[in-house]
Amino acid sequence: MSEKKIQLQNVEEVKEFVSAAEKCEFDIDVKYNHIIVDAKSFLSILALVRTTLCVTSRGYDSTFEKTVDKYAVC
Numbered sequence: 228m229s230e231k232k233i234q235l236q237n238v239e240e241v242k243e244f245v246s247a248a249e250k251c252e253f254d255i256d257v258k259y260n261h262i263i264v265d266a267k268s269f270l271s272i273l274a275l276v277r278t279t280l281c282v283t284s285r286g287y288d289s290t291f292e293k294t295v296d297k298y299a300v301c
Contacts, residue, residue, distance in 0.1 A: 230283045233298040235276055240298060245269045247294040253286025 235241050248255050248266040255266035258281040264271035266282065282295055 228283060228285050229287075229292075230281055231295050232279055232281055232300050233295055234279050234300050235272065235298055237276065238273065241269065241273050241276060244294055244298065245272055247288075247291045251284070251286060251288045251291050253284065253288075255282065255284045255291075257282055 233244075235244055245267060257264050257266045257272060257275065259275050259278050262275075264275070266272065266284075279300055284291065284295075
C-alpha cells in the first residue's frame with residue numbers, strides 16, 4: 228500500500244488521472260479531509276479539483292505511479 232499527496236488543477240488532469248486509475252485492477256482511494264472517494268469515479272474526483280488529495284493505492288502499476296508522481300505535491 229502506498230500513499231502520496233497530489234493536486235489536480237483542471238478537467239484534463241482529472242481525465243488523465245481517472246483513466247490511469249481505471250486501468251488498475253486494485254482499489255485506489257482518494258481522501259480529502261474526512262471524505263474518501265474511489266479514484267475511478269470521474270465526477271467524485273472532479274468535485275475535488277484544486278485541493279490537495281491523498282491517494283492510497285493497494286497495489287502497484289507503473290503507469291499509474293507515473294501519473295501520480297506527475298501531480299505530486301510536497
